[in-house]
Amino acid sequence: EVQLVESGGGLVQPGESLRLSCAASGFTFSSYTMNWVRQAPGKGLEWVSYISSSSSTIYYADSVKGRFTISRDNAKNSLYLQMNSLRDEDTAVYYCARGCGGDCYGDFDYWGQGTLVTVSS
Amino acid sequence: DIQMTQSPSSLSASVGDRVTITCRASQGISNYLAWYQQKPGKVPKVLIYAASTLQSGVPSRFSGSGSGTDFTLTISSLQPEDVATYYCQRYNSAPFTFGPGTKVDIK
Helix, strand or coil: CCEEEEECCEEECCCCCEEEEEEEECCCHHHEEEEEEEECCCCCEEEEEEECCCCCCEEECCCCCCCEEEEEECCCCEEEEEECCCCHHHCEEEEEEEEEECCCCCCCCEECCCEEEEECC | CCCEEEECCEEEECCCCCEEEEEEECCCCCCCEEEEEECCCCCCEEEEECCCEECCCCCCCEEEEEECCEEEEEECCCCHHHCEEEEEEECCCCCCCECCCEEEEEC
């Protein structure tokens, strides 16, 4: 059974940093692209970042470019999101989501339960 | 960047009704489009990928069509458990933009 479990969310002040983790199991993690998607309270889904299976290709939404860094450790079956210079508007539930097998673009077929990040003074 | 729009933003229909949601891309995206369902308080779930391919386990009352810039999600006979917000998403190239969502409830 495919499982994605996020952790690392919490309450931080503007300007601070936070690192999210996503532990994957039930599939060959190293073979799949991965993504972070966020959802602000009462709002829609916003794609945040993509990383290819080999980490060779990485993309970010303009809203987080230069502040967030996606990475993965295929030996640990884990995905990460380092978030720096956090802003109020980064407040959201952050989901990790599985993409496609190989270095490709695809739909997001499995999602974690999400971790809440609250940025507030 | 390619923008995604959806219409309507919300709808209310009766059980058994046929429901159609439209998604439009500002530029052609071939068939690189997915539809997701998010029930209140739940995690999004993919219903349709490649514009018209039903994800395994999704009821056959859901269907998708379209290519290029115009896409539709159809629920052939609305059921109470279909109350949710539906999002389209393009994945032909980054950024993998979601549409703003269509909220569906029961009249």
